[in-house]
Amino acid sequence: MCNNCNLNIDAEQTDEFGQKLLEIVNHSSLSLMMSIGHRARLFDIMSEMEHASSSEIAEKTSLNERYVREWLGAMVTGGIIQYDPALKTYFLPAEHAALLTRAAGSNNFATTMQWFSVLGSVEDKIVDCFREGGGVPYTEFSRFHEVMAEESYNSVVCGLFEYILPLVPGLEEKLKAGIDVLDIGCGSGLALIEMAAAYPESRFKGYDFSQESIGRAKQTAEERGITNVFFQVQDVSQMNAANSFDLITAFDVIHDQANPAQVLSEVNAALRTGGTFLMQDIAASSNVEMNISNPLGPMFYTISTMHCMTVSLAQGGAGLGTCWGKELACQMLKEAGFNDIDVHELPHDIMNYFYIMTKT
Ligand SMILES: C[S@@+](CC[C@H](N)C(=O)[O-])C[C@H]1O[C@@H](n2cnc3c(N)ncnc32)[C@H](O)[C@@H]1O
Structure with missing residues (x-):
């Protein structure tokens, strides 16, 4: 019975x-x-x-x-x-x-379906973390950088010139004239390479602490013959690059950080006065009850548990998680010295908000 x-x-x-x-x-x-x-x-x-x-x-x-x-x-x-x-x-x-299909670009759901087997590749280790705490580092994930590059091609590159860069008034003119741009946690560098190709007068740098992704980025830039982009293995929580850049971008990077507060302060310091910080991050609230109606709520918390939160915890980090949310993001941006914060939603990317901050 x-x-x-x-x-x-x-x-x-x-x-x-x-x-x-x-x-x-x-x-x-x-x-x-x-x-x-x-x-x-x-x-x-x-x-x-x-x-x-x-x-x-x-x-x-x-x-x-x-x-x-x-x-x-x-x-x-x-x-x-x-x-x-x-x-x-x-x-x-x-x-x-x-x-x-690949021809569908940012509408291609099949790219996103790959995440479930990427996450499945670390399930045993995640179960161990449930019992013992700690985290699973980036290096344990099978195909992470490959799938990330495809996903960000859809969510960043496909909307870069039509939607993302126009969010910053006057940015295109500055990029045409020639400015210094940094992409932190650049992964395979596709967004930066597209920008470098479009704006030959500007100088582009990409930092990531993954040897694998920087290797992929360098190879793509070389194959395309793009010379105004430079990629470097670098921990972005220790940049020490005061007043060096006019535009800093972070595409789906901040919530993964071991020390997100420090990275945001480093970004603020690295910008020149009048420079822009453009941050793409997950379109969620910091409060779980507000995410019940989010069409991607379960996926966000799953990807967080099995990737974004755990890679941060693996470094002894904050473990913000994918759903750190708009409320906490704005609070942390203010604490890092950004006073004006504009948050945008874009039609090609339902997964993310786009935050625009100007250094005053
Ligand atoms: C979710 S991926 C996004 C990659 C890329 N921005 C894109 O859109 O394809 C996060 C990236 O941040 C990098 N990363 C995380 N913490 C970092 C740190 N402290 N310094 C440098 N790179 C970091 C990871 O290696 C990974 O490539």
């Missing part, structure tokens, strides 16, 4: 919750399969095909037919891909391709 039999529980509510759990099981499964669809370029290639059999899709994608057919089974039963049982053919509707 079950332990709950004597409890007065609402059977209808339990059924409803059971339905929700079923959906979670299926949606979690789909997220993994969609990540594979992205990595194996199945969505990209199917978006250019008419109705086709699994053999035709396998041939066109140069993949194993048996695996492709099983993947298609998940996609058909999950409502991602259409199936014609009479002809045994599969079809990716254009409306779905518009949200699942």
Whole structure:
């Protein structure tokens, strides 16, 4: 006999919750399969095909037919891909391709699906942290910098010239004339490389403490023949670069920091008077109750537990977490010396706020 039999529980509510759990099981499964669809370029290639059999899709994608057919089974039963049982053919509707292919740019959800297996790669270590405290360092994550580069291509590079830089009045003219720009925690450097290519008179620096990501950034800049960008392995909590830059950017970086307060003070010190700090950070509140209606609430807290918070705690850091939120962010920016703070939401990026501060 079950332990709950004597409890007065609402059977209808339990059924409803059971339905929700079923959906979670299926949606979690789909997220993994969609990540594979992205990595194996199945969505990209199917978006250019008419109705086709699994053999035709396998041939066109140069993949194993048996695996492709099983993947298609998940996609058909999950409502991602259409199936014609009479002809045994599969079809990716254009409306779905518009949200699942590399051509979709910032609308490509399939890029984001990759995070769940990246996070899964450290699950055992995270469970240990639940028991013993501490954290899991960046180096333990499989494919972190690769997936981060793709994600930030979508959320930063795709909106850089149309939405992000125009947030700062007069910035484009200054960049054209020639200023000093620093991107802290630049990762694979894609945003900086795009800016350096667009504004040859300006000088660009990218700092990150990851050898791997700085190596990737240097290689991309070299391959593209861009010479006004310089990448360096550097801990941004110890820059000692007073009055050196006119623009400092931080794309999805501050909440991961071991010592975020110190980094914000270093940024303030490194800016010249009149210079701008442009910070992209997660669009959440510091209060959990305010995040219940956030369409990405569960994902933010998951990615925080399994990455952003834990990498900070692994360094003995503050462990702010992904949902440090707008309230705490504004308070910490003020404490670091930034008096005017403008917070913007942009149409190409529902995950982030864009904070603009001018050094007075
Ligand atoms: C979430 S990733 C964002 C990377 C990049 N801005 C982008 O949008 O792709 C955070 C980056 O900050 C770097 N990072 C974290 N703490 C740092 C520190 N104290 N000094 C330098 N880099 C740091 C990490 O190595 C990682 O590349």
